[in-house]
Amino acid sequence: MGRGVGKREAGLYRPWPRVPGRSSEMKWGRPTGSYCGDASPSANLARHLRARDPFPGDGTHRLRHEDRRRRKTTEGFLPARRSHQDFSRQREELGQGLQGVEQKVQSLQATFGTFESLVRSSQHKHDLTEKAVKQGESEINRISEVLQKLQNEILKDLSDGIHVVKDARERDFTSLENTVEERLTELTKSINDNIAIFTDVQKRSQKEINDVKAKVASLEDSEGYKQDLKALKEVVKEIQTSVKSKEKDMEALRSAIQTMESDVYTEVKELVSLKQEQQRFKEAADSEHHTLQALTEKILRAEESAAHLPEEIRRLEEELGQLKAAALRPEEDGAFRPSEAFETLQKESQGLDSRLQSVEDGVQAARAASARQGESLEALRAQSEEQARRLAELQERVAGLGPDADAKGGLAGTVRGLGEAQLSLAGDVDELKRRVAELPGAVEALQKVQEQVHTLLGREATAVPHQDLLDRLSSLDNLRASVGQVESDLKMLRTAVDSLVAYSVKIETNENNLESAKGLLEDLRNDLDRLFVKVEKIHEKV
Structure with missing residues (x-):
């Protein structure tokens, strides 16, 4: 049915x-x-x-x-x-x-x-709640251990950083020590704040879990389990919200650190490129300095050659006096005496011509070297102006990093030391100027000899004119013009040497500033790298 x-x-x-x-x-x-x-x-x-x-x-x-x-x-x-x-x-x-x-x-x-x-x-939900509570306790314990390890590592790194700064201070890096201490203080404060925030969140989570445990333990009837479950859900939501907010804070901190790291990398690259250009400029300046030394040696050799000119000039004057006396006396030997005098004058002119030829070669070499020096000095001047402009920009950026008065004082002391070191070079340049200034005296002596020879030839023009002697006199005119040109070139060279000395001092100062700024940025980059690694570890563990 x-x-x-x-x-x-x-x-x-x-x-x-x-x-x-x-x-x-x-x-x-x-x-x-x-x-x-x-x-x-x-x-x-x-x-x-x-x-x-x-x-x-x-x-x-x-x-x-x-x-x-x-x-x-x-x-x-x-x-x-x-x-x-x-x-x-x-x-x-x-x-x-x-x-x-x-x-x-x-x-x-x-x-x-x-x-x-x-x-x-109710029993199933109670089991799930107990399982969730146990998982939360294990997670909180793990986070506590991770935070404790992280705190110990950070304290160890901070102590290592302080020791490094102290060692740098012993090496007389006062500005670097102050700046790094400020950076480390800021980073320590930020890390302590983050640790305090995590500790507070951990305490609140532990307290909330304890409250949930108490509520779960006090469940005796099946009518109040819904309210307790709702409260537990709210607590879990609050914990998730707090964790999400902390993750957002960590992301913001990570982005800020990445931005700072990119800025530091950019500055370091610019410093490296500027250092390379500075090194090339220094090599060019050294080569020019060697060239100047070679030119100085050539001028010294020319001065040595010219030092014998007064003796030759005096001897020629004596011979000219003898020739004049012989020309005024009556002829005793007939027509042979004027020819003998001209032969003697020709021999002396040949000896003088060989000496003047060596002087002329030295003057030509000095002129060519001075022309090359002028071109190289112009190139060095342009490079120095470019380096000065880029160094000014770099100094503005380094000033934005916050250099203090002690660092400026240390740089000023370094500049003063370099200035004293450059005084010896300035003394050598002054000695070169003095030796160059003695050349016009030799030129005047040559001019007097030329005038006397012209006078003698004018008196004896009616007797026996000699074409070789006229050629040698014209070569003396050319030599005088060459010596005048050398004198003007030496003046230009003196001005260029003064400019080179000034630029050398400026280059040394800028190089020291670059070294100090590079060391400061290297230490700052190392600190940021360590901090970035620690933040990555925190992010991975959390």
């Missing part, structure tokens, strides 16, 4: 009671006037109760006892032929009582099922 379809018992149509959750409804049928079924109503009722009532109680036993009692009474009164209406009424009352009992049993079953599912859900 299907569900909801009952049996016909004693003229009553009564369907089976409905189980909660079924689609059918419990209704009572109308009597049909016939009795169907093989079993008795009491047997059917007992079988139905055994099938539908998994939790039989005292009420069910009483109903069964009442049914047996009524059945015996009914069987006892059947020979007396009780009326059919009384029996139907009793059966109807019994059916209504059984229906009420079945409804109570079914509601009790539903209540027990709901309660059992509720207890299982």
